[in-house]
Amino acid sequence: MSVELDVFVGNTTIMDKEVYQLWLNGYTVNDAVKVRIEGGVMEECEASAEVLLSDTMDQYRTFQMCERLLHHPAKLANQLLFQIPPDRQAMLIERYYAFDDSFVREVLGKKLSKGTKKDLDDVSTKTGITLKSCRRQFDNFKRVFKVVEELKGPLVENIRQHFLLPDQLARDYAAIVFFANNRFETGKKKLHYLTFQDFAFCAGQLINNWTLGAVDNIMEDMDVDLDKEFLQELKDLKILITDKDLLDQHKSLVCTALRGKTNVFNEMEANFKNLSRGLVNIAAKLINAKDVRDFFIDLVEKFIEPFSLCLLYMGVIKSCILRMYHD
C-alpha cells in the first residue's frame, strides 16, 4: 500500500522559500523533511509528517523542473510553463546564484574545468557543504564565466543583464570570473586568512582600474583581461626606486596622505624605501602571466609580511598608490 503518484500543480507556481533553500543546500528530501519538522512547521500548520513529505517532494520536483530555466534566467521571464510572479522569479534567481563564501574561497582563481569539478568532493568534505550544492555553485561560476568571457562591455553590467542578478551578487560574480580568468593564486596557506570579500574588493579595484575597460570606454573593451599595455608600462615604475629625487617625492606624497591615518606610520616612514621597492618589483613583474597569478601571494610575502602591516593599511596604500599612478 503506497502512494504511487502525488502531484500538486498551481496556476501560480507555489514555491516555499524555506524548502527552496534546503533544496539549494543539497539536502535530500528526507533530510529536508527532518529539518522542516525541527523547524516546527508541523505544529504551526497542524500538519503531519506525511503531509510534509508530500509537500517537500512536490516542491523538490518543481525546483528540478525550474532548474533548466534558472540556467538561463532571462528565459524564466518569458517562458510559459510556470506562472511565477516577478518578485518570486527574482528570489529564485538570486538564491540559485548565491554561493557560500567558504566554497568560493576554495575554487577562487582555479580554472573552472572538469578537473576542478572532479575535486569538488574534497571541497565538500572540507567545507561541510553538500556535494550537490558545491556542484551547483561550481556550475554557476562556470556558466557565468562562459557567457561573459567573450562579451564586450563592462563585466558587472554584462553579468547583471544576462543573469538578472542584483548588483552586489553581480559584482561578486565579476570577481570570480576575473579571478578565474587570470588564474590568481589564492589557495596558498599564507593567503588563507583572506576572505572572499577581501579578494572581491581587490578584484573590483583591478577591474575598474587595470583592465582594458578601465582605460578607455570603447565598445570593444574587455573587462576580464588585464590591460597588457598598462602592465608593460608598469616596468617603468622602477624609476621610483632608482631615481633618488622621485623616490623622495614619492615618499613625501605617501607620507602626507597617510600622516595620522595609521598607527604604523612611523614604521612605514622609516621603511619606505624597502616597502616601495617591494611594490615596484611586484608591479614590474606583472607583465609575466606567471607573476600575475602570484600577484596576491607576492603582495603578502614581499610587502605585507615584511612589515606586518594591517589589512587596513594595505588597502589604503594600495588604493593610494593606484590613484597616484592614474592621476
Next chain:
Amino acid sequence: MPGKLKAKIVAGRHLPVMDRASDLTDAFVEVKFGNTTFKTDVYPKSLNPQWNSEWFKFEVDDEDLQDEPLQITVLDHDTYSANDAIGKVYIDIDPLLCSEAATVISGWLPIYDTIHGIRGEINVLVKVDLFNDLNRFRQSSCGVKFFCTTSIPRCYRAIMVHGFVEELVVNEDPEYQWIDRIRTPRASNEARQRLIFLMSGELQRKIGLKVLEMGGNAVVGYLQCFDLEGESGLVVRAIGTACTLEKISSTLPATATHPSNSSPSKDMKEPGFGEEAPGVPLSSGPPTPLRAQTFSSFSPSKSYSRQSSSSDTELSLTPKTGMGSGGSAGKEGGPLKALLRQQTQSALEQRGVSSSSEAFVRTGEYPFFTLAAFPPGFLLHVGGVVSARSVKLLDRIHNPALGNTRSYKLLDWNSFTADEPETRDAWWEEIRQEIKSHAKALGCHAVVGYSESTSICEEVCILSASGTAAILSSRFMQDGPLDTEHRLSRQPLCVFSTGSERVEGDMGSSASLGFEEVVSPGCGFCHIPYDELNIPFPAQLTYCYCCRRYKVPDVLFTTIDLPTEANVTGKGCLIQARLCRTKKKAQGEGNATVISNLLPFLEYELHTQLMNKLKLRGMNALFGLRIQISVGETMLLGLASATGVYLTALPSPGGIQIAGKTPSDITYEQHISNMQKKINDTIAKNKELYEINPPEVVEEIIGSPIPEPRQRSRLFRSQSESSDEVSELDLSHGKKDAFVLEIDDTDAVEDIHALLTDSPTPAGFYSCNTEIMPGIQNWTSAIQMFTSVRVFRLNANLTNQGLNKIFSDLCENLLKSLYFKLRSMVPCCLCHLNFTVAIPEDELIQVAVTAVAMSFDKEQLLENGKQSGEKTLIKAITENDEQLQFNLELNAETSAPNPLSSPKGLSEVGSHLSARASSVDYSSFADRCSSWIEQLKLKAHTIRRGSVKTTSSMEKASPLPEGRSRSLRSNRSYSGSSVAVVKMTPLSFIPGAKIIKYLGIINMFFIRETTSLREEGGVSGFLHTFIAEVFAMVRAHVAALGGNAVVSYSMKECVFMENPNKNQAQCLINVSGDAVMFVRESELESTSVQTQSATTHTSNGAEGT
C-alpha cells in the same frame, strides 16, 4: 456560405535543438486547415526563427470553420532525410466566429508534442472574415455563444431561457484502429487529439443548430464529456442550457446610475440585507399566495399517485436515489424504508435498452437546466435531488457497421452516425425520462443543476444523471403560460443581468433589492413544492422558520449552488461521503449484474454517511451535491461531495444518538456513552467552528401564529408508513429529532469511527464545493487555482472496511496536503473543490482535485452573524409569480418505457438473480431500521441543541469600506512580467474584478506519452510536467484571444495509465473553461461607494428597454 480564414506565422522561440551537429534548428511551419496546407520558408540555423510569413488564406465553409481546428506544425528541415516534426499547435477557430467574442488570435502559443511535451513557442496571427449566411437550411451555427459557466455569464442578461440541449457524436477510437499497430505512438496520439478536436467542433456546431432552432443565441452551462469506450469507440457528448442572452452595454458601468445593483452578485456574498432592506418599498402587489392554485393546477395528488404506481410497477430503468429532502432519514424508519424501497426496486428493475422509440420525447421537452445558479426570482422552490443510474454493456451495442476491417475517412459521419449515436441517445433518453418522472414525483416541473456522467470499466458502463427538482418562475421561460405580450411587457422587470458591474464590497446590500418585489426572500426556495398530504417520501415537515407560512422539510439536498438570496446561519463546509466496496471479478453480463446489484447499497450508504456527517456539523442542507460512482474490476468507489450549510428556514437538526444493542453490559454501556460524548462534543465544536447559532428569538419577533407543527406532521405521517413509531417519537422529541446510530455490528462502529475521524479543517481554512461560501464575502484578489492528483496502490485482499478506511484516508490526506500547501493564503477558502475518483487499473485508486483557494479579509467574518440575524427579521413576501407548467409534462408520462416489452435488454442482465438478492437485503435493511426504531423508543434521549443567540454581533459596525479597499488590492506587481498573467479559476467570477468580455470557450484535449518514464522523474514527474503544460497551453491560448483569465475552468478528464516495467506512461487530459477579459475594479473608474444606495429600479428599468 463561406468565410475566409487567414493565418500568419510570425516567429518562433525557444525551439529545441534538432541538429546535434550545429546545436541549431532549421525550422519551417506547415499551416493546415481542412485539406489545404501552406508552408513557410525554412528559417535556417536558429532556435528563434523569424518567419514573418505572408497571410495564408483558407476559403472554407463556416461549417468547416466550426468543426475543424487550425493545425500548425513546426518541422525541422532535413535535406537528406525526412523532416522531423518539432510539434504542433491546434487552434480552435470558434471564438473568432462570434462577433461578441475575440476578433483575432495573436500571441505566443506553446508548440506541443505528445512525446516531448512543450518544445518552444510560436507566434501566430489568425483572423476570420465571415460572410453573412442567410440560408435557412445551413448546417453551421456560427455566432452561437458557448459558456461553461453554470450561471448567466456576467456582462450578459438573459432575455429568455429556452431549455435543455444535448447532442452526442460517436467515432471509432484511433487508438483501437488496426492501423495503430503499425504507426508510431506519436502518430496515434495525434490522430486521437485531432479527432477529438473535430468531434468537439461538430458537437458544438450541432448543439448550436439546436439552439438556433429554439430561437436562442447562446448555450450556458455547456458540459462536454468524452467516453473512452475502448474497442467500442469514442463518444463525445454535451449538454447545456439554451438561452437568449443580451450583452449589457459596457459603457453603463461607469455611469452614475450604477446598474450593478441589478446583479445578483452571487459570487461575493449573500445579499446582505443591510440597513437599507427594511426601507425598501415593496412595490409589488399584495402578496397573494398562489401556491395552492399552482398545486391544484399541477394536480399533485394525481401525479403523485401515478408516480408511486410507476415506481412500483412500472419498473423504471435505474436505481433512483437520494430523493433529496427525503433524506430526513434518521429517527424514523420511514425515510429509510422509502429509500430502501427505491433502492431495492431499482435493483429489481431491469432496464431495457430498446425501451422503444416512442418513449423518446423531443429534447426540448426535458425541463432540465444545467445552470446551478440563478438570477433572483427564478428559482421558486426546490424539491430535492433526483438522480438516476443505469448499467450498460458496451460490447453489445457494438455496431457491425463499425467493424475494424472497414477503413474510412476520419470524419465520414454520414456513413455510420445513423445507428451508433442512436443507441447512446436511447440510453440517455431513458435516464432523462426517469429524472423527469422523479422530479414530477416531487411535485416539480423542472430539474436544475443537471449533469450527466459515465464511468467505464472494460465493457461495463455506468451512466448517471442527477439534478435538483425545482419549480421555476415562468418569467424567463419560453414555454411558460404567459402569452408573449404579457411576457414582453414584463420584461423590464424580469430581465436580469449578472454581476459584471458588481462592485465588490458594497454591492451585497443592494444586490437583490431590485427584485424585492418579485422575489421571495431567503426562504422561498426551501418551501416544499409537493403536496404535504401526498409527499413522495416520508419527511418531517415544519413551518418555515423564516416566514412561518409554508412548510419546509427538515433536510434539503440539492445539486445547485446556494441561491444568493438564501438565508444562511453561520458558514458552510465541505462534506464528503466516501465508500469503497469490493466486487467479484466478472465478465460481461455477469459483471453488469454484480454492479447493478451493488449500486443501490452503495448509494444508500453514501446517503447515510452524508446525513450523519451533516448532522455532526449541526447543519441541515447540502448544496452542490455530486455523487460519483466509479467502477473497477474488483471494486466500486463512491464519492459524494457537497457543501453543508445551515439554512435558517429549516429546522435545526437533531443530534446523533448512539444506541447499543446489549444494554445490560456495563462496560459496553460505558463505551457507548463515551462515544456519545465524543459525538456530542464534536457537534458542539462544529457549531462553534461554523458559527451556527440559529436565532431562537424568531418566533416572538415574527409573532405569527405557529400552527402546531407536530400535529401537522402527525397528520401527514399517518398517511405514510411507520406512522405509529414516528408520531410517538414526535411526542418525546418535539421538533428536535435525534438521529440514532445503533452499534450492534461492526459496520456501525466503523461508521461512527469514520464520522469522528474526519479531521476538521485547520484554523483559517474553509472549504466548499460550491461557487461561494456562505458567510464569507470580502474576498481579496489573491486566488490560486490548482490541480492535485494522487494515485494510491492497494494491497490485494482487503476487506470492505479496510478499503473504506484507505479511501477515506486518501481523500482526507489529500485535503490536509492542500491546506498545508496553501497555508500562506490564510484566511482562505477552498472553493469549488471538485474531486474526481477513478480506478485506472486493478488495485489503483486515483483521486484528482481541482479547486481554487481564495483569500479573504478576516474582519468581515463578524459581519455574518449580524446579517443572518437580521435576515430572519425580514418579512416574508409571498411570491406572486405564476408558476410554470409544462404542457407536455403529463403527457410525457404516458410514454414511459414498458420494460416488459423490452426484447433483448443488454442491461436486463440477471434480473431474477438480482431480484432475489435485493429482496433479501431489503429485509435485512428493514430489520436494521426497525431495530433502530426500537432502540429509539427505549432510549429516547435527545441531544438538546444549544441555543446561542447571535445578537452580540448585531451592533457591530460594518467594516465595509475597509474591507473594500483591501479587496481592491490588485496584483499589479505581476504586470511587470513579460508574459501576461492569466488567472484561472473554476468559479464563474474573479474576486475584485469585473469581467468585461467573454472571448469564447476553451475546450482542449491533450495526450502525453513517454517511453522514458524514469528519466522524466517517474510517474509524478511525468504528470506534474504534463499538468503544468496543460495549464501553460490554456493560459497561452487565452492570452492569444486577448484574455487575461479563464473562468469556470474544469479538468473533465484525467486518464492516467502507466507501465513502469516498460518505462512507459500515457495520460489524457481534457480541460474547459471560458476565456474572459477582466479589469480590476480598482482600475475602473472609481465608482463611489454611495452608488450602492442608488435605487435599482431606474437602472434596471433602463436596461430592460
